[in-house]
Amino acid sequence: MKCFTKSVQPELDQQQENDTLRKLVLLNDLIDFASNDYLGFSQSEIIIKDRQQYLIKNKFIEEAATGSQFSSGNHKLYQEAEAVIANFHQTETALIFNSGCDATIGFFSAVPQKGDLILYDELCHASICDGIPQSNAKAYKFNHNDFEDLEKLILLNPNTIIYIVTESVFSMDGDCPNLEELVRLTGKYHCYLVVDEAHALGVFGSKGEGFVQMLGLQDAIFARILTFENALGCQGAAILGSVELRDCLVSFDQSFKHTTALSLRSVAAILIGYQHLQKDSTPILKLRESSVFFNQQKNLLSLKPLFVHSKSAIQSAIIPGNENVTSIAQKLQEKGFNVKAILSPTVPEGQERLRFCLHSFNSPEEISELLQLLSVFIFSPQI
CATH class of the missing domain: 3.40.640.10 (Type I PLP-dependent aspartate aminotransferase-like (Major domain))
Structure with a gap:
């Protein structure tokens, strides 16, 4: 079998070296703050x-x-x-x-x-x-x-x-x-x-x-x-x-x-x-409650300056640097929360972020614990 095309391989090698090579990840049982299933219809x-x-x-x-x-x-x-x-x-x-x-x-x-x-x-x-x-x-x-x-x-x-x-x-x-x-x-x-x-x-x-x-x-x-x-x-x-x-x-x-x-x-x-x-508007109302509670909690924990202003189900915390944002995402995943890091060049360099997707099925307790962990990892990174 022929080797992969020489014109593309250097780019793959560079992404591998920078730890930005995209990989397919299997579904997991972590608490979902990553999918776009805002109303939970896919699992209803x-x-x-x-x-x-x-x-x-x-x-x-x-x-x-x-x-x-x-x-x-x-x-x-x-x-x-x-x-x-x-x-x-x-x-x-x-x-x-x-x-x-x-x-x-x-x-x-x-x-x-x-x-x-x-x-x-x-x-x-x-x-x-x-x-x-x-x-x-x-x-x-x-x-x-x-x-x-x-x-x-x-x-x-x-x-x-x-x-x-x-x-x-x-x-x-x-x-x-x-x-x-x-x-x-x-x-x-x-x-x-x-x-x-x-x-x-x-x-x-x-x-x-x-x-x-x-x-x-x-x-x-x-x-x-x-x-x-x-x-x-x-x-x-x-x-x-x-x-x-x-x-x-x-x-x-x-x-x-x-x-x-x-x-x-x-x-x-x-x-x-x-x-x-x-x-049935119940899922929509629950999603809005989740969004309001998320914004309240990030304000209480002094996290607001990190976040792009949003009243939608998408909340993005800007954490510059691919390595830095990836490290925090991995720590959150180890604590049971499925949160994705968005790396450059998907977003401009310096605009790397954690992208939180809110859902009608996310409980206040889950949101509160997630943001408390984020606060610890941001303000006390040695922990």
Whole structure:
């Protein structure tokens, strides 16, 4: 067998030496402060049972879609689920994708055209950054949540179709943009606003509708991208928008045309997840209680200066240095808490952090013990 390609091996060796080589880690039984399963839906016996009963009742027995939605994969269950999603989010249509990455890359490959311009927040997540080059449009990033910088870029490109891209909750910092101001700005210059709500679904709004609907801005957004892998605890994603947007995606997104569709089991999980959002707000309220308690405790323990300001389920403590932040994460894991260190170059050097994900099932006792341990490891590192 040939050795691995010589052009890549030095990079692997360098990451191994710097202890930044990514590795797959098996699931563990540590207390979960790492997953994006914000509402605990992935482990809900009630939701799993409801999904099974729904499939049996409707005699949906297929284990796989067997093809793309253009061939043998399109099923009436997709139409039912997409109608529920669109109604829930007060939009004309919803189009289901296999994952958030598929949806994001599909949007940028199909919608912005040559001669158009994409302006995106510098902290947009990787799938947005990966998707933008799939478009023939030019693209520039603007400073994080800096709308003066954004407006300068808009003014430099008159008579241009402009797509402005942001997240309602940023995946690494957990902070939110001033969406009301951003809507005003995009309206002023007749731009098209695209908002990724991956980490807002199930977290904001009385029924978890997301940050956009909580502010009543849904009619001002050109496209919303949702992922179900987080709050709904299941596979899949959707793009929300007009009938024309859906037609454009169906017609021009080549990956959507040629990728095997989600199984009926996965689509049923999406549908049942939305039904539970509509009928039971208890997990959402518990998640908010966890978030409030977490913020109270970090203030009491003088940890607030470490953290990026956030009212979401994502709380990030900046601890510069890959070795330093990794050491603290390992200490927390040894004490029974699953907390992940985010290293550079995933985040800029000097912005390495512990990323805490809060859940409806995290108890006050768990949060209190976790932050007390963090305080000890930060302020008394010799212990």
